[in-house]
Amino acid sequence: MTPARRAARTGLVSVIAVTALLPLAFLIALSVSAEWFYPSLLPRRWTVENWNVLRGESAAIGRALSMSVALALGTGGITAIAGLVAGREIARLDGWRRRIAVALAFLPVAVPPLALSIGLQYSVLRAGFGGRLGGVLFAHIVPALGYTTIFFIGIFAVFDWKVEDEARSLGAGPRDVLIRVTIPLLRRPLVEAFALGFLVSWAQVPLTLLIGQGLVSTLPLELMSYVSAGQDHLAATAGLILTIPPMVLLVMAGLAVRRLRVVVP
Amino acid sequence: MGVRFGDEAALRNVTLDVARRERFVLIGPSGAGKTTLLRAVAGFVSPGSGEIRVAGRDVIALPPERRDAVYMHQTPVLFPHLTVFENVAFPLRVRRSSEGEVRERAGLALEAMQMGEYANRVPRTLSGGQRHRVALARAIVGRPPLLLLDEPFSALDPALKRDVREALLAAHSQYDPGLVVVTHDFNDAAGIADRIGVLIDGEIAQIAAPSELFARPATLGVARFLNIANEIQGRSDGTGHFSSPLGSLRVGAGLPAGPAVAVFGPAAVRVGSVGGIAARIVEVRAYHDHSTLMLSTSAGTIEAACPAGNAYCVGSDTTIVLDAAKVVVFSAPL
Numbered sequence: 001m002t003p004a005r006r007a008a009r010t011g012l013v014s015v016i017a018v019t020a021l022l023p024l025a026f027l028i029a030l031s032v033s034a035e036w037f038y039p040s041l042l043p044r045r046w047t048v049e050n051w052n053v054l055r056g057e058s059a060a061i062g063r064a065l066s067m068s069v070a071l072a073l074g075t076g077g078i079t080a081i082a083g084l085v086a087g088r089e090i091a092r093l094d095g096w097r098r099r100i101a102v103a104l105a106f107l108p109v110a111v112p113p114l115a116l117s118i119g120l121q122y123s124v125l126r127a128g129f130g131g132r133l134g135g136v137l138f139a140h141i142v143p144a145l146g147y148t149t150i151f152f153i154g155i156f157a158v159f160d161w162k163v164e165d166e167a168r169s170l171g172a173g174p175r176d177v178l179i180r181v182t183i184p185l186l187r188r189p190l191v192e193a194f195a196l197g198f199l200v201s202w203a204q205v206p207l208t209l210l211i212g213q214g215l216v217s218t219l220p221l222e223l224m225s226y227v228s229a230g231q232d233h234l235a236a237t238a239g240l241i242l243t244i245p246p247m248v249l250l251v252m253a254g255l256a257v258r259r260l261r262v263v264v265p
Numbered sequence: 266m267g268v269r270f271g272d273e274a275a276l277r278n279v280t281l282d283v284a285r286r287e288r289f290v291l292i293g294p295s296g297a298g299k300t301t302l303l304r305a306v307a308g309f310v311s312p313g314s315g316e317i318r319v320a321g322r323d324v325i326a327l328p329p330e331r332r333d334a335v336y337m338h339q340t341p342v343l344f345p346h347l348t349v350f351e352n353v354a355f356p357l358r359v360r361r362s363s364e365g366e367v368r369e370r371a372g373l374a375l376e377a378m379q380m381g382e383y384a385n386r387v388p389r390t391l392s393g394g395q396r397h398r399v400a401l402a403r404a405i406v407g408r409p410p411l412l413l414l415d416e417p418f419s420a421l422d423p424a425l426k427r428d429v430r431e432a433l434l435a436a437h438s439q440y441d442p443g444l445v446v447v448t449h450d451f452n453d454a455a456g457i458a459d460r461i462g463v464l465i466d467g468e469i470a471q472i473a474a475p476s477e478l479f480a481r482p483a484t485l486g487v488a489r490f491l492n493i494a495n496e497i498q499g500r501s502d503g504t505g506h507f508s509s510p511l512g513s514l515r516v517g518a519g520l521p522a523g524p525a526v527a528v529f530g531p532a533a534v535r536v537g538s539v540g541g542i543a544a545r546i547v548e549v550r551a552y553h554d555h556s557t558l559m560l561s562t563s564a565g566t567i568e569a570a571c572p573a574g575n576a577y578c579v580g581s582d583t584t585i586v587l588d589a590a591k592v593v594v595f596s597a598p599l
Contacts, residue, residue: 162342168329169307169336171407172359180359184346 030236050237061222068219074137076198079144080190087152108146117206124211131215139211144200148193155189188257195253266315268305275301276467283443290446290454293464299447303413307336320410334411341400343388349399350384356407374406377439394428401432405440412442418453463487485595488528494568501525507594510564511542516594524597531570533591541584549577
């Protein structure tokens with residue numbers, strides 16, 4: 001590599017690092033400060049008071065965090081398994097059936113979130129699940145399942161079906177094949193799909209807002225309320241809290257993936 | 266049984282019986298339907314017509330897992346997330362066998378394949394031959410009445426092929442399943458088969474013991490597929506005689522008068538016989554146990570086999586005589 005290319009590469013990596021880390025650094029500073037006015041480069045006072053939103057009687061963020069974690073774990077778990085099953089079935093289709101099934105899987109992903117929210121709001125509210133955790137969970141699952149299904153269609157496109165055929169010939173029924181062979185073989189994509197479903201739910205705003213009807217409060221909704229109220233320091237604290245679980249999840253998923261060998265046959 | 270893929274018939278009126286303990290080998294050109302036949306019996310291809318019985322039980326409507334016919338792919342497909350022992354135990358686990366039975370039978374199957382000491386290894390650490398042995402142990406551990414092997418010897422080097430063949434014969438002798446093996450190698454077929462079936466264009470053209478098949482192919486198509494070296498054109502007089510530029514042969518009655526083709530292997534040609542037909546040696550191929558001569562005759566080039574050790578000179582003249590008992594004559598195709 002020439003020195004010029006090395007310098008260009010170093011510069012590019014530095015720009016990416018700075019643009020990614022600078023907002024995070026600003027959030028951290030904002031969450032542990034008070035009285036930080038323009039044009040001061042640093043706050044006049046440092047404090048951890050903003051973090052009290054996590055505890056105490058008015059622990060709205062703490063409750064919202066619990067709700068978000070529950071929704072994201074549920075969405076990730078359900079859509080990882082359901083996406084595997086759906087992706088597997090679609091990948092085994094031929095011709096026009098496959099094209100239609102793939103298009104249907106893409107639909108909740110391709111439709112703008114707001115349009116999807118309005119469509120889902122009508123059906124979920126009619127079913128009597130408006131303002132309930134179950135209704136919001138269902139609403140989060142719809143787009144997340146689209147993503148995980150598409151993800152698994154790609155996985156099964158390169159899957160060697162001989163391994164399932166061999167298992168069936170050895171006496172394993174469809175359920176045994178799935179539980180004893182396919183799922184263990186696809187542990188790594190399952191971890192990745194879980195992370196995908198988790199993240200789709202974690203950052204979800206319009207669906208939670210419309211289906212939850214203000215009765216189901218998640219961290220992104222709390223964050224938005226702080227922003228709209230001009231409570232910048234609390235918004236920064238909520239923003240940081242919103243950032244931490246996905247970071248932890250990604251690190252854990254990365255570690256798990258590294259431990260699980262690539263075993264797609 | 267018949268199988269169609271769209272408008273195309275992959276198998277037509279195939280009728281085949283394989284007895285328990287029998288070793289049946291299916292050969293045929295590429296695209297003849299050998300794998301389709303195996304997969305239809307195993308339950309992975311739906312026959313459009315006919316019936317399939319395994320151990321007397323009609324299985325045509327049953328899914329693969331309930332057919333008692335274990336199908337093995339060309340390359341061993343071991344489950345990479347399971348140890349060697351758990352791979353072999355798999356058929357017993359899915360049948361919900363007791364732990365004691367699993368331990369005993371899987372252990373015995375591994376020992377039968379001389380793989381007992383590898384029980385705790387994972388498949389990726391095994392050599393090619395060991396993988397085949399584990400796959401065989403897993404196939405037989407449930408004592409299936411029928412074992413279907415699709416090209417088990419292809420893409421193996423000679424030493425590994427011998428190893429896998431020995432393992433297969435050992436598995437067969439200890440567990441006695443009916444064995445159906447697809448191969449395209451005549452030596453492999455002759456080496457393990459009690460009977461050989463030749464499948465050509467989706468139809469069974471002949472079923473015979475190996476010695477019978479190579480000596481008396483039933484049709485010209487079978488003879489050509491078996492790559493029998495020599496083919497000469499002539500005429501049948503309708504009374505059991507075949508005449509060609511190589512002379513007249515008595516070949517048995519039954520052949521109608523008209524154009525005919527005589528097919529024979531190198532062993533049917535005796536070289537240097539007194540009173541034979543003139544021939545010239547155009548090529549000599551020396552092998553460790555015999556020599557093959559390419560002879561120019563009035564009927565074209567003939568291949569003859571001779572014992573090793575004799576000296577033959579390219580360009581020298583000699584004579585040949587055909588052994589009528591080793592010649593098969595068919596009506597010439599129109």
